[in-house]
Amino acid sequence: MTNWEAVIGIETHVELQTATKMFCGCPVDFGDAPNTAVCPVCLALPGALPVANEQAIEGILSIAEALDCTLTETSLFYRKNYFYPDLPKNYQISQFTFPVGVDGHLDLEVAGETTRIGITRVHMEEDTGKSLHQGETGRIHGAAHTLLDFNRAGVPLVEVVTEPDIRSPQQARAYGAELQRIVRALGVSDAKLEEGSMRFDANVSLRPQGSDRLGIRAEVKNVNSLRSMQRAIAYEIDRQTEVLEEGGAVVQETRHWNEESGVTTSMRSKEESEDYRYFQEPDLLPLYIDEAWRRRVRARRPELPAQKRARYHDLGADAQVAALLVDSPDLGTLYEDAVVGGADPRPVGIWLTGEVVAYLRREGKAIGDTGLRSGDLVELAAMTAEGDLSSTAAKEVLGAVLAGEGNPQAVAEARDLLQISDVSAIENAVDEVLAANADAVEKILGGDTKPVGFLVGQVMRATGGRADPKVVHELIRTKAAG
Amino acid sequence: MSDLADLTIHEAGAGLRARNFTATDLLDATLRRAAVTEAHLHAYLTIDHDGARAAAATADRSLAAGDDDRPLLGIPVALKDNMVTRGVVTTASSQILAGWNPPYDGTAVARLREGGAVIVGKTNLDEFAMGSSTENSAYGPTRNPWDTNTVPGGSSGGSAAAVAVGSAFGGYGSDTGGSVRQPASLTGTVGVKPTYGLVSRYGLIAFASSLDQIGPLARTVADAATLLEGVAGWDRLDATSYHGDLPDISGSLEAGVEGLRIGVVSELTGEGIDPEVLSATRVVSDRLSDAGAAITEVSLPSTEFALSAYYLIAPAEASANLARFDGVRYGLRVDGETTEEMMAKTRADGFGPEVTRRILLGTYALSAGYYDAFYGQAQRVRTLVRQDFATAYERVDVLVSPTSPTTAFEIGAKVSDPLAMYYSDVCTIPSNLSGDPAMSVPVALDEGGLPIGFQVMAPALGEELMFRVAAEVERAAEFTVRARLATSEVDA
Incomplete structure (x- = not known):
């Protein structure tokens, strides 16, 4: 054949x-x-x-x-x-x-x-x-x-x-x-x-x-x-x-x-x-x-899609995200502006091609019809990087910003989503939890690390889930081992 | 000559401005003349009484208000019926456009209206300007006012006859291979084919786009100059129109020919040209020499191929230009079972035999496998013709020849012999192929009392020079006789 x-x-x-x-x-x-x-x-x-x-x-x-x-x-x-x-x-x-x-x-x-x-x-x-x-x-x-x-x-x-x-x-x-x-x-x-x-x-x-x-x-x-x-x-x-x-x-x-x-x-x-x-x-x-x-x-030839994909890639988007952003020029522009404005390219690319695209599709809207501006992405990325927002909370904030509820800081405050990353504030809660759970501390000192997760959970509960889990984890390990 | 209809445009214009008579008087005289002569000539397909009266009244108001500096203001003119006129039926003498009432004015027509000219009506032509006798009209032939048994030439025979007989002060035709100059020659009028691009073709129903030019017919060289100036100039609606300074045509008429070098085209001095025509041409050349011009013989070797090349190029372009007449959007429609059948029947019924012949010829010349041998070869000949002229104009300022190989022939004489008819354009076709200007001036009568025309040719945009020589030809020939029908008592 x-x-x-x-x-x-x-x-x-x-x-x-x-x-x-x-x-x-x-x-x-x-x-x-x-x-x-x-x-x-x-x-x-x-x-x-x-x-x-x-x-x-x-x-x-x-x-x-x-x-x-x-x-x-x-x-x-x-x-x-x-x-x-x-x-x-x-x-x-x-x-x-x-x-x-x-x-x-x-x-x-x-x-x-x-x-x-x-x-x-x-x-x-x-x-x-x-x-x-x-x-x-x-x-x-x-x-x-x-x-x-x-x-x-x-x-x-x-x-x-x-x-x-x-x-x-x-x-x-x-x-x-x-x-x-x-x-x-x-x-x-x-x-x-x-x-x-x-x-x-x-x-x-x-x-x-x-x-x-x-x-x-x-x-x-x-x-x-x-x-x-x-x-x-x-x-x-x-x-x-x-x-x-x-x-x-x-x-x-x-x-x-x-x-x-x-x-x-x-x-x-x-x-x-x-x-x-x-x-x-x-x-x-x-x-x-x-x-x-x-x-x-020749002089007025604009940036062509292939060049743009390469540039987005250089700006930190992976190939797939770069291609998606080039296909949706409005999102691409937001991406560029946010990254140029200092935002971490990775989460911005993922948000835009994930949550934002899903939101636009669900609502049947164009990006211009939403409340999202490039400055919001810069702010959101900074809050996440500094540990003020968990990644889950960041997505919730993004949804609210798209819906026009305000900028990320305002939305996060209004929805009480800000993480407590102030060590001294978390320290008090950790001390209380450790005092109330002497058994667990005992076990940890004996080399059993299993209760650490339990103690972190107790602190998170005590802080209404707003403590930065990384900070909590770190404090428990030092104090319990201390 | 007390009849206003016999005045030249310049005389009529002077009379209007002197308030000796009105534009309405001129129109009345024109219409009275037409009422007498039309039964014998059939120069017009349509006389637009209402439109003409309104235009004359408007002109009279302008004249009364002292707004009188437009040279054609109040002058009755006739338009060949392939010039598109808004609201006035335009047929190109074809059944396929019977009753077509255009929604727009061609550029030349619009310029005439702006210039205050009074459009008397639309004149007969060979269908779609294809012919040399005005016999190929779906609405019957036009006759020659010098002898109504003869043709007026063509295809602008209607305008030529109207101007010759006084049923218009001036006329316009279109010249693709001689269609203004040859009828001018046969009717004792002045006819001009301007440089290609000097007059916009927008609104001229196309025959062969690379050759067509609108040009005037007049009773004097000066009138022809005024008529040409009334329509010449760049038009953004015609991509091939000339964008630049216009020649000062009217200003050149009195300059004489002293010191000019005039070439007689040697290929057009012998075989195939009527001896009486040749001798009249020689007489004029001698007088030009007497007036101070240097006369020499100049050869245009490609002339013998020009006619054949023309009869491939023009039909080829026509085959595409006439494709739009399909019964779909306007004009005649003959129903059929399918769209294709409707189109075929419409075209079969709507086009006359000469048009059909040329469409077939042109389609064939462009067909795969034949293109190079026919259309391609014809284009190469066209290049040779251009080169011949360019070479000639290195030696002389203008070229001269007879306009037509014969004077007016009898109606029906050449109808069954297309090749003999095609030969009528042998002297005029080279200028269409080169795109250069050429014009015909009446110089004498033959033994039968029929007029003979003398052709003056010039390089592109050489209208000033061409008219300067033509004016001298007119003075030298002292041709003052008028068409028999314009002067004799005719039964109304």
Whole structure:
């Protein structure tokens, strides 16, 4: 039996959140009533012409630069010709030769191992409108009629295409997640898969382990979450393995992922595929990105997720906590501010990714809606370090601070949670307990340490649980042995 | 000539400012002329009586208030029906846009309105500007006012005929391969194809985007200059529009040609050009020489390939530009069982034969496996054409040639022979491929009494020089005759 290796490449479409559309002045806003964010240009009325949106160009340059692409000095727009009712011009303005960015890469760290995924190209294009098929299935087959909404038509779209460097569904998912983080860190898109502002198509093929030739691939469309991308690719690998094991051949085709049934089905084969008749868009000038512009883009590159994870790690968070904090930038910011403010990074990281995340999930809140500020974390960490709060009490205080009851000191006092770590105050209680339990003291002096725990418990009870157990323990050992 | 409709724009403007008559008087004269001539010519597809009256009244109020410094204020003009006009039906002479009422004005149209021009109506053209005779109109042909058995040229034949006959003081057309200059030549008018990018294409229904330019048709060179200045200039809605200082066109007309170097295009002096046209061209060249210009012959070797390259590039771009006419959002819709069938039926019914032919030709030229041999090769020829012009302009200041290889031909004469029709643009196409300006000036009549045009070409943004030479051509030719239909008694 052959050992098959999966070869996977991913095409990602990212809608840029610019103020206006790619080639006209219509707002980019998805909450609007159908066909209200439209104009002669994005409806392709006769005579209308496109003008490229500078903000979108800045956006794609950020993405291409963050993926370490070579930025093309003179980049060209093309017309990609095909007829579809939600494509108003019946051609899409896209790029073909000379895309904005080429030859980039994205380093993935999965289970401690780094894999470099090559980025073939990053190019600029425009989105289509939306077809709303009116019928029971919501799909085109069996629809009685179709309604069209052109609000999305002309929204700037960036396509990121990888080399076939991905080898597993898990890796594909990790790539998608990391690209999403990068796009969000750049602030150019909300990159929401469920809303379609980020969309994946996966090209999957198999080849015998060790071969360096590419097999025939199928393109899987309609994956609307990272999880469904992983599932769809896993399914596709299984399907193709079965085909090949049975001596068959994989057909080059586009396949549709069905989320409910968990299978891919054939949409169209390559023989029926269209000839897009690309030619250079005569209505737009070449896009000239000079060295000064390229320098500006490089200079404003923000800290990317991988760098941030490394920095959090350096600040004392373990890899898992660092990853979680990078995925929740609000918590990450709190973490940074608290640590910079002098807090011990370890408990802060654990609190944020433990109690705080659980609280937010339970209450359905964002961190900004709670009473927690970075100063509270600094204070809480200090109180714990100085022994004013037990670790259990610290969690209780944190919960109360989140709920808006006040700062940690005030909460701890109000709830009477402060530990007594003043030795003289504890000493009195210890002396009383020792005096009342002469037997136990006797045994300890005889070398039996068992009663120590009993005596500590007695002191804790006498102090209402607020004495620092470490201090109590220490005092009993010295005094009883004394 | 006591009829106001026969005044030039400059005469009419002077009269308005002197209060000799009003803008409404000019419009009335124009509409009276149209009422007589339209039955014979069919220059207009739509006459916007209400809009024109309102614009004339507005112009009269401005004039009365002394707000009268806009050169086109109160001047009745005709627009080719591929220029998008808000609230006035715009069809590009196609069934597929029958009754389409645009919600916006193209930039040139908006500038004319701001300039106080009175838009009389929309003129006939070859469907989507594809043709050289104005016979390819879904609404019937336009006829030539010099001889109504002949064509007015095309595709801007409607505007040319209207200007020639006096049913507009000035007109606008679009020139993709000669569609302003060739009808100007055939109707005894002045027609200009400006430098690519000088006039915004926003709101011009696209035929071939890299070649299309809006340009004026007029009865004099000075009027043409004024009409061009009324619409030229940068537009943020057209990424290909020129952003820089505009040439001072009107200011250059009296400078003469003393000391200028004028090149006669040698490839356009022989085979394929009507001998009468050639001899008229030579006469004008001699007079330019008499006026002090140095005349030499200059070769543009790529000229013989330009026509073929054009008939690949223009249809290729058109095949994409016309894809939007699909029955989905506006215009004609012919129902079908599926969306694809609806689109196919709409397009089959909506486009005429010449448009269909060019869409097919262009689609084929861009197809996988053919692109390099056709579209790619045509683009290389285009580069050669540009280089030829650049080389020529190292030796001369302007180039001249006939505008059209023949004078007006009979209606129907070339309808069944597309290649013969395509040849009508042999002299004009190179300037579209190079993007440089060119214009036609009427210089003589042939033996049949039909006008002959003389073409002046200049380097990009060389409009000043081009008009300077054109004005001298106009003076030298002393061409003052008017179209028969404009001067004879015609039954109303």
